[in-house]
Amino acid sequence: xxxxxxxxxxxxxxxxxxxxxxxxxxxxxxxxxxxxxxxxxxxxxxxxxxxxxxxxxxxxxxxxxxxxxxxxxxxxxxxxxxxxxxxxxxxxxxxxxxxxxxxxxxxxxxxxxxxxxxxxxxxxxxxxxx
Amino acid sequence: xxxxxxxxxxxxxxxxxxxxxxxxxxxxxxxxxxxxxxxxxxxxxxxxxxxxxxxxxxxxxxxxxxxxxxxxxxxxxxxxxxxxxxxxxxxxxxxxxxxxxxxxxxxxxxxxxxxxxxxxxxx
Numbered sequence: 001x002x003x004x005x006x007x008x009x010x011x012x013x014x015x016x017x018x019x020x021x022x023x024x025x026x027x028x029x030x031x032x033x034x035x036x037x038x039x040x041x042x043x044x045x046x047x048x049x050x051x052x053x054x055x056x057x058x059x060x061x062x063x064x065x066x067x068x069x070x071x072x073x074x075x076x077x078x079x080x081x082x083x084x085x086x087x088x089x090x091x092x093x094x095x096x097x098x099x100x101x102x103x104x105x106x107x108x109x110x111x112x113x114x115x116x117x118x119x120x121x122x123x124x125x126x127x128x129x130x
Numbered sequence: 131x132x133x134x135x136x137x138x139x140x141x142x143x144x145x146x147x148x149x150x151x152x153x154x155x156x157x158x159x160x161x162x163x164x165x166x167x168x169x170x171x172x173x174x175x176x177x178x179x180x181x182x183x184x185x186x187x188x189x190x191x192x193x194x195x196x197x198x199x200x201x202x203x204x205x206x207x208x209x210x211x212x213x214x215x216x217x218x219x220x221x222x223x224x225x226x227x228x229x230x231x232x233x234x235x236x237x238x239x240x241x242x243x244x245x246x247x248x249x250x251x252x253x
Binding site: 009011012013016020053054055082103104105106107108 | 152153155160163164167168171188189191192195196198199200202203
């Protein structure tokens with residue numbers, strides 16, 4: 001079972017995200033950027049679902065730290081954002097994100113989207129691209 | 131109240147139940163679970179909002195940003211829009227707007243909480 005770390009400071013979002021993913025993935029919840037990095041250092045996940053706006057270390061900082069870490073730099077990042085502003089979305093992609101999910105989301109659609117990203121990552125691995 | 135009556139009650143109070151149920155995977159039980167979280171967090175978050183608004187802090191932006199999302203996920207569109215105005219004001223450091231409209235935000239938040247309390251009550 002693939003492991004997904006979900007990072008969100010809002011309990012309601014964590015519950016929604018876990019609800020969407022827990023039947024197909026092993027989900028590890030973190031309520032802050034710091035907690036997420038600790039969890040990922042213990043065990044490298046297959047994907048991280050990362051909220052942008054959080055108190056303390058925000059999602060963008062977490063992404064930058066991951067990209068500088070040899071163990072974590074290849075972990076696919078999907079940003080969670082409530083911001084439909086294209087500039088935010090471009091910034092997410094420039095930070096090396098695979099994709100972003102706009103909140104609030106419909107659980108089934110989010111699950112499908114994450115599933116497709118993981119399939120694509122597997123395909124890239126099979127082809128030796130990453 | 132039966133579930134259908136409960137949803138009707140929310141609609142009468144301008145809650146977009148179609149959206150709320152959609153985000154809750156069309157599950158009444160899950161929708162109620164999310165509403166319970168919203169209710170449980172209210173007192174402490176309201177207190178935090180009052181304190182952080184006075185401090186003019188980044189935490190206020192994050193708090194109203196979260197409120198905007200949570201309210202929208204439950205179908206409380208009006209509250210979500212008010213929270214969004216506060217988020218924008220906080221980002222542009224328009225503390226005058228926040229000071230003038232904080233009571234309106236808190237009242238709308240409390241009204242929404244009271245509507246949801248009736249929705250999840252055992253009666």
